[in-house]
Every structure is written in C-alpha cells, then in structure tokens.
C-alpha cells in the first residue's frame with residue numbers, strides 16, 4: 167500500500183470516506199483514524215498498528231452533536247466534564263450506542279469519546295463528517311508519535327494517508343481517560359487534564375488503581391507500552407556511573423557524560439519531549455536511556471505513568 171502525505175484536510179478526509187485509514191495530528195499525539203461506524207475500516211487500524219484486539223479505541227468527534235451518535239447516555243459527571251473542558255485532551259468513557267461496532271470497543275459495552283483541542287484535527291473531523299476511532303498512530307508498544315515523521319517511521323506502507331502537521335504536537339502525551347459510568351468518576355489513564363483539574367469540577371473523582379489479581383478496567387493498561395528499543399531506567403539520584411551507549415533525559419544536569427542528553431525546562435516540557443527523545447535514541451542505537459523521575463502531581467503524574475510503563479519490559483500482567 168502506498169501512504170500518501172498531504173497537508174490538505176479535505177484530501178485526507180477522502181480516504182476516510184472510502185473506508186481507509188488516515189494519521190492526523192491532535193494536541194496530544196498523532197492519531198490513526200478510521201470511520202467508527204465502518205467495521206472493515208476499524209479492522210484496518212488493528213492490522214496496521216498490530217494492536218491486540220482486546221485494546222479498545224477512542225472515538226474522536228468534531229462537534230457536540232456527534233457525541234450523542236456514539237453513546238446511549240451522557241451521565242451527570244460526563245455532562246459536567248464536557249461543559250468544563252471539551253474540546254480537550256480528555257476522554258470520557260460512557261455506555262456505547264447500539265450502532266457502534268463492538269470491534270471498536272474491544273467487545274466492551276462502553277466507548278471512550280473525546281473532542282481534540284487542535285484546529286487541524288477539528289477541521290479534518292469536520293471534513294470527514296463522521297466520528298473517527300483513533301488510537302495513537304504508532305506500531306503497538308512503540309513510543310507514541312508526536313511528529314508526522316514518527317508516524318512515517320512506524321506506518322509507512324501500512325496506512326492510506328498521513329495528514330502532516332507543521333510542528334510537533336502541543337502536549338506530547340496521550341489524553342486523560344476518565345470512566346464516567348459509575349457514581350464517582352475514575353481516572354483510568356493520567357494525562358494533561360490532571361486529577362486536580364477534574365476534582366475542581368467533580369470533587370469525588372478518583373484515580374483507578376489496578377489490584378494484583380483483578381483484570382484491569384482499562385484493557386489497554388495490561389499491554390506493553392511506549393517502549394523504545396533501548397532499555398529505560400528511572401533514576402532519582404543523579405550520582406551514578408554510566409557505560410557507553412547511554413542517554414539521559416531530565417530536568418537537572420547529570421554529573422556523568424552521556425552520548426545524548428536532553429535537559430528539559432519544566433515538567434511540561436519533559437512531557438512534550440520524551441517520546442521524541444526515545445525515538446531519537448533508537449535512531450542512534452543508544453542502549454540505555456536514563457530518565458530522571460519527577461514528582462507525581464499535575465502533569466508529572468502522567469509523565470511518570472508513561473516512564474514507568476516504558477521501563478517495564480514485557481506485559482504488565484499475563
């Protein structure tokens with residue numbers, strides 16, 4: 167398959183209309199989109215990404231009306247979050263509408279819905295005239311793509327089209343996922359909309375903790391994620407010895423010499439940079455990436471979640 171590169175939302179939307187797959191920029195990372203109501207198109211996403219089919223997809227909408235076509239109910243907490251945040255890097259899990267195929271939700275009775283806060287993404291969604299399911303546009307398990315070049319690296323020849331953004335995506339981390347089906351909203355995945363932000367709107371919002379012998383509520387949580395080929399090592403103390411083929415990313419200058427170093431200006435900047443840095447390390451055949459840990463609050467919670475997952479090799483649970 168030939169992958170077409172374009173900066174035209176209209177040209178890209180044509181591929182969606184014909185049942186194809188298109189990678190497009192959002193404010194979080196690049197998504198790989200297909201028409202949510204077209205089962206064959208949805209299947210192409212799983213094949214292109216080599217995504218396990220028990221990992222559900224997030225539906226993206228370009229306007230508020232489309233939310234109602236995807237869900238059977240907007241619960242009171244979801245209504246509050248929609249009013250307070252949408253469009254935003256925030257996915258709300260709600261009971262799915264009957265016409266949403268189970269292939270999109272990995273057989274769950276619920277669907278994650280979000281409205282991206284990015285002009286190119288919204289323009290593209292409007293041109294498509296349908297909600298799109300869109301997981302991150304990387305090969306399953308690899309670091310999420312924050313540039314069209316990263317999408318190209320993983321998916322050239324496997325998808326129909328890449329809608330090219332001018333710069334790296336603004337946030338660089340995937341959306342916050344919140345289950346709004348129960349009484350108290352549960353944060354299933356941390357992101358740029360923080361627990362503190364959510365609690366200002368619905369005070370009893372909680373962080374979901376997977377207990378050891380329970381199946382995780384968010385099926386994606388059990389898969390290997392965000393991993394470069396290099397080994398990722400988390401460090402809080404900067405005094406340690408390193409060998410050749412090592413890289414470092416963090417907020418503070420390390421004492422040792424590394425083959426590649428990235429000093430970030432803030433936790434937000436760190437979150438923006440690290441996926442791209444992981445890919446850069448792989449291109450340079452780095453063997454070990456030392457990542458400085460940050461405080462797990464605000465966007466630091468999301469950053470630490472991704473770093474911890476990248477540092478685990480293999481699946482987190484059987």
Ligand code: AMP
Nearest residue numbers: 222259276277278301302340384386387
């Ligand atoms: P990605 O689109 O690759 O960023 O991954 C989407 C993630 O959102 C999945 O791996 C799940 O963890 C979560 N998710 C999506 N839909 C649902 C749902 N219906 N219920 C629970 N979690 C979901």
Ligand code: MG
Nearest residue numbers: 301302310340
């Ligand atoms: Mg992903």
